[in-house]
Amino acid sequence: MKNKIRDFILKTIAVIFSILFAIVLFNTIFFNKTIGINYKIPVIIIFTIIVYGIILFLYYIYTKKEMKFLDYSPKKIYYFIFIAIIFIVQFIIAKLVYGEYGWDCGEIIKDSYLFTNNGYFNFPYYAQYPNNIGIFLIINKVLEISKNFIDIKIIENCFLSSIVFNIIMVDLASLFTFLTIKKVSGNKSAYLSLMFILPLMIFSPYINIPYTDTISIMFPILILYIYICIKELPKEKFQKYLLALLMGIVTVVGTLLKPTVIIMPIAIFIISILNINKVGLKNIAYTLILCVFFIVGVGFSYLGYSVQKEKFFNELISEEMSYDLEISYMHFLMMGMQEKPNDTKEDGKNQTLYGAYNGTDVENTNSIKGYKEKQNYNLKIVKERLKGFGIVGYIKFLYNKANWILSDGTFYYGYEGTWLVNGYSNKSEPAKRIQKFITVTTKEYKNITANIMQIAWIIISIGLVFSISKEKNEYIDIGKLAIIGMVLFLLLFEGRARYLINHIPIFILVGTYGLKNSLNKILLTLEHK
Template identity: 25%
Template sequence: MKNWLFNKTNKFFNGLYAFFMLLTLYFVIISANFTLGDTVTKKTLGTRTTKVTVIFLAFMLTLGLTLWGSPRSRQFLQKIFFKAACITVPFCLLLVCSWQIFFILTVHPAIGFDPQALHTALRDPSASELRGYFSLNQNNLFLLLVMHKLSVIFGTDSWVFFDFVSLILTDLSVLFNLTTLALIARKKVALGAYLQILWLALFPMIIVPYSDTWVLPFVSCFILCYVASFHSKLPTYLKLGAAISGGLCVGVIYFIKPSAIIPVIAVFLVEGLFLLCQKPTSWLTFSLGVLFLLGGIANSFIMLDHKLNTQTYIKIQASRALPPLHFISIGMTGDGGYDANEALIMAKLPTKTQKEAYAKKNIARQLKQKGFWGYLKFLFFKHQRNTSDGTFAWQQEGNFFTTKKPTNSNFLAEAVYAQGKYSADFRYIAQCWWLLIILLLGLGCHFKQTDPIVQMLKLTLIGGFLYLLLFEGGRSRYMIQFLPSLLILATLSADNAKNWLQRRFAWLK
């Protein structure tokens, strides 16, 4: 019975994962970001691609044909990027870090939407509109306190300073991811590094100091601690230290971005499932690891919750907080993303009971209007909006930058401002990277693999997809929080994807 349940559950997870990833792959391929020439939709960043995209495509085509037709070229690149990876990887990491620093120093505009409220509150937390904002959006309160502490320590609250904090946290996430890969499959560290280096080079979100990027290192650290504690050959004292560190990360993750704890849920589900058939090599070490992990979680929750409840930096009305039902309601309205009208209605309702009653009423109204098949159709296209954009909805938020045009026009500014000359080139190239990642995940689905780490990463992505379907979504910015799991799994899936392609295109040899 246990074996039957174990096999059936894993088969279900694999099937659901394959369904979501192949559907995502389809949406990525048909994305408007791949439009050459004039933009065909208002949702597409930029007005038209330029010769930059033509040069990029010509380079990629030339490189592909050269590698396909020249074994010597393949051997040469293999020698540089993989056999000499101990030199090449650090050099490329240093190069991309230099690129990020140059980018921040060149482009550092004031940001709008939610980060603007955080930044403004650093200078005037007494403003009534800010007290109202944080009373409603208490999920951003912890982030505000962290930013305030940093501004006091370093004596500045400039956008450039917080851009550099975002850069450090994002790059720290990459280092944690690579360490995790070193524990899982050391031979794949180089490939993982190159995939993440490409991501960093095409990730302008480092100039948006907000929870999307600030939560990344803590998610990556939790995954690393999980692997080190339960699936490594490290000494017992290091395993237990990793377990309590992972637990401490959970509280930080929850108070920065609650939805980012999905990997934590996946860990407990997968480990519970694998206990049915695979007993740990040492029950004592495993049990202590679980206790230390739970102890770390409890300790971090108690400390951080107490900090929030006793903070005096900004006065809020705790009873005005938006209930979870609101985010389900707003996730069913319009395109499933942020809806200013619904947010305004919620802000006007004074009590939690009234907010929940309105949310329930709207949920029932949306279900009735859409009907069963209509709601499935809505979810189908919502998943497209959630996952298809390789720019992670760059410039898609209302009031993304507080200024419409760059003060100093240069190539980088023209690439990241919404109507910049090269912004369409940026979204095209970023979409190519996203297609590569989703190809690795979609074609390397691991249908028969039942490795607990792989299953945990797959279940994290399944949970992420389901969360964005049920709650507020509608744009791919919310996928950023799942990038650690996604990038690690893409690296582990590479061999399966390569084998699949080799079998399908063997006739070309």
């Protein structure tokens, strides 16, 4: 009976997931709500068919012509060489396109610059937004190390140092994405995933934006990778318990950088409970020991964070200041329930923002002193907005919000507040040529960079649709549940496509699995004709 319930729940998740992304795929192609680019539907369709056709042709050659070169499992030295080459290329690009950014990204790096050089910074900002304390502490450490190699009294160099760290985190995420897919789906799928890892991670314009989205990108996929390694080891191996400890540490560090990281361990817990069997119940003592090690890792990691936080903020932010300034989760729920016209006219057919940052909402919340008082005000506005929407209106709003967020393969690149302050730092001619490919107002970005990312996202969406399968795969189920959790979070709270970035590896994991399913189905259909 229990197995039937479990199978029903997992089947329901799989069906909902595929239906959701079938709608996303259709809207991404035909009713795209990206504000910055007016994608040409025929061009998108033609190039998507061409790219998918090339993948199908190569897959056919591999499976039918017995060309087994993709079965080769790289040695560790080859991983190192490949990543080293990629990093050198990324570093050269960073030197050509770095600059001083605005919005929250710039706020944190400027504060780290001020603290490192002068001993003061805009500490009330962290009383207001304590979720950014984690990234502030990390960037401070980055600058402490960087001052041995570069003059960090120049603020542009602080941005460059942070970008290099950001690149390292993205590259580690790319490596663990490849290794996780290799474990879950085999070498063939791992090599296939490079078609998405390269444009959406390694060479994404976001590698030059050192903020929590990309700096936290490694954590969800690393948590899943550690879990897989734990499952593979026999219960007698002590390494299994050390990995559980590490998983706890990684979970806390990632969550302190970006709260959405917690979605992955929650998804793992839910799927693990659903998949528990008689053997698992017999070994419950070992499972409990694993949980103890995980909890110890969580406690150890949070203790380290608390010590560092107290070192920087204890004398600066009083309990009274924290109470007066801190913005609660209710504010972000409130802000996630409004739509407004875009402040500037862009090229996209849609110029409405759904549940995005709203300056008026922020001003209204900040005008009220006291955490609970702010919360009560936010709750009042939430109720008013729900009443204003009505049931049908709110569902329609959520549909539009989902379309706006999930149809953007560029992940809202270039449209946050004051994106770049005073232009790029490198004024050389070679730099200017490269900068055109990551500047949202140029034809090079709109016609080449954005379209490459968008087509990669569409192909992944095809894979997500076809990820439904009779074959049981616990890790794909975890990935699907994590993605559903991420989507629900963004629908309820303040959101935009940028917030999906730290789960791109999970999208690639599930998308590659589904893409292989779709290719197999096509080849099987062709065989029977």
